[in-house]
Amino acid sequence: MRTIPCIAVDDAGESAxxxxxxxxxxxxxxxxxxxxxxxxCNPDELAIINxxxxxxxxxxxxxxxxxxxxxxxxxxxxxxxxxSLFRSGYDRVGLTIKCEADIYQLKQMxxxxxxxxxxxxxxLSQETNNFLIQLSSFDSLSEVVLHDVERSGRGxxxxxxxxxxxxxxxxxxxxxxxxxGYKGEETNTTVYYASRAVFADFxxxxxxxxxxxxxxxxxxxx
Amino acid sequence: xxxxxxxLNIVVDxxxxxxxxxxxxxRMMGVHRLTKDISKPIESMFKATEVGKKAHHKFDAIVGIxxxxxxxxxxxxxxxxGLNIKLIHFDNGWNSSLANQNIDNIVRxxxxxxxxxxxxxxxxxxxxxSFLLASVPDVxxxxxxxIFSYMAKIATQELAPVLFSGANFATEHGLDERYLWNKLDSxxxxxxxxxxxxxxxxxxxxISPLKWFKHRFLxxxxxxxxxxxxxxxxxxxxARIMSALHGFKDYEFKHEESYFTKFYxxxxxxxxxxxxxxKDHLNALIRNREMSKSHAQSKLGAFGDLGGVANYxxxxxxxxxxxxxxxxxxxxxxxxxRHSQYRNLGIVMRPSxxxxxxxxxxxxx
Numbered sequence: 409m410r411t412i413p414c415i416a417v418d419d420a421g422e423s424a425x426x427x428x429x430x431x432x433x434x435x436x437x438x439x440x441x442x443x444x445x446x447x448x449c450n451p452d453e454l455a456i457i458n459x460x461x462x463x464x465x466x467x468x469x470x471x472x473x474x475x476x477x478x479x480x481x482x483x484x485x486x487x488x489x490x491x492s493l494f495r496s497g498y499d500r501v502g503l504t505i506k507c508e509a510d511i512y513q514l515k516q517m518x519x520x521x522x523x524x525x526x527x528x529x530x531x532l533s534q535e536t537n538n539f540l541i542q543l544s545s546f547d548s549l550s551e552v553v554l555h556d557v558e559r560s561g562r563g564x565x566x567x568x569x570x571x572x573x574x575x576x577x578x579x580x581x582x583x584x585x586x587x588x589g590y591k592g593e594e595t596n597t598t599v600y601y602a603s604r605a606v607f608a609d610f611x612x613x614x615x616x617x618x619x620x621x622x623x624x625x626x627x628x629x630x
Numbered sequence: 631x632x633x634x635x636x637x638l639n640i641v642v643d644x645x646x647x648x649x650x651x652x653x654x655x656x657r658m659m660g661v662h663r664l665t666k667d668i669s670k671p672i673e674s675m676f677k678a679t680e681v682g683k684k685a686h687h688k689f690d691a692i693v694g695i696x697x698x699x700x701x702x703x704x705x706x707x708x709x710x711x712g713l714n715i716k717l718i719h720f721d722n723g724w725n726s727s728l729a730n731q732n733i734d735n736i737v738r739x740x741x742x743x744x745x746x747x748x749x750x751x752x753x754x755x756x757x758x759x760s761f762l763l764a765s766v767p768d769v770x771x772x773x774x775x776x777i778f779s780y781m782a783k784i785a786t787q788e789l790a791p792v793l794f795s796g797a798n799f800a801t802e803h804g805l806d807e808r809y810l811w812n813k814l815d816s817x818x819x820x821x822x823x824x825x826x827x828x829x830x831x832x833x834x835x836x837i838s839p840l841k842w843f844k845h846r847f848l849x850x851x852x853x854x855x856x857x858x859x860x861x862x863x864x865x866x867x868x869a870r871i872m873s874a875l876h877g878f879k880d881y882e883f884k885h886e887e888s889y890f891t892k893f894y895x896x897x898x899x900x901x902x903x904x905x906x907x908x909k910d911h912l913n914a915l916i917r918n919r920e921m922s923k924s925h926a927q928s929k930l931g932a933f934g935d936l937g938g939v940a941n942y943x944x945x946x947x948x949x950x951x952x953x954x955x956x957x958x959x960x961x962x963x964x965x966x967x968r969h970s971q972y973r974n975l976g977i978v979m980r981p982s983x984x985x986x987x988x989x990x991x992x993x994x995x
Contacts, residue, residue, distance in 0.1 A: 441950070
């Protein structure tokens, strides 16, 4: 299983957060320091999850201090947003898919920047299958990331069996990964992992990873 | 001008040794009379945990840990002694990955619970900017004051009879007091903030000197103890022991467990104030008989040889503090200002500190 540490950013990019069990928000301090600390632990890549509706200027300096490739998702609305993110050094940009119009916009961005630089982020719902069918018609798309947690922290959780089914169905055309809502079951897919997970909640094989051990350490607070 | 016979300091008059060596000579002799055997501090730690132990205490002791050699060594000694301790850590937003790894290794080896207080970053950043704009030398005052305050807060929770701190005389003495300010001077912090960025400090942990002295010297509920002063503590030997026990990795120079402190010691202090703090740290190791003068000289040369580090760290610090490199350059060029030019508690603090120094009761000075 491939794990990618991700950092949830809020407050105009000045604060990083983690949700314990997807409910309680824990403040974890300066996101730029978290980027540097995690990148020095040599993960495959680092993901920034922007919790705001727009792109805060503070996040543009993050890639400058990361030794690893970085991806960004959240608040991306236009081709200009995408361009400024790529220019600042992000390697991949994700677009949140909520409706058909988003898929159309993603297609435009893929045509402009190349599909291998773009991710699609989908919240698990009844429409997920429909979205995946449409996305599988894309020439190339870096990754489709499934979430089951909203900004409010609600969600039922992602079952590995469901993801494995989707992978069987779309695996030939889409690279499916999972993020918010992952419950720690064994799976052979990529997992975007909140950078300050409480390790008691998750299986040992993930916690044993040096990257996560570092991120876990700094998660403890009163 | 000649070099001091003992350390790397320069002697202006014809005396064989420098002023610092002369002042600390007696106390260092006292340190060298102590045993190097680590069973001695373990024994004194056991005794400290037994005094005042009450039924409601969940732990034998609390240990403040920064990731540096001294605090990690205290935690390691507790782990080897089998004490039931809780680690507390203050995160000011500048922890290095190596510091995290070192703390993590201890937590995993001895299964200690760890509680970390994460300082609200926008407040801390603003305070750091205010101190840099104020051109005062002791920018680390804001971190150290918050650590003292956090330690006292933990002490009031009465989780354990004693709180162990890694502060010690043997490896931390002899710093140039012109570039330091009293860590308990909350008034100085408030005034520097008021005259620059003037942010609300409600969420910044503060403590009065009286409250600190009470915990340090008088409190029977949870005392603050410095066990590294109970034996002949040697920093390099401690790092070697920890490396063998749990893979501790030492830092190039003292206090470099924080990205900011590294920048502060290597760039701000030498360039703006002409003060090479590493020299005083190395002098302390020479006086503690754990490093030869020639070795210290070569280490000091390496300290000055920054290569690309200064450039990279400057960019990182600028991005973290939300400054342009030109802003930082002009701060570095501006004239240094003394802490005493801002409101301060010097009148209250100075006599009491002199008294403590005379009684050899200050853990570091």
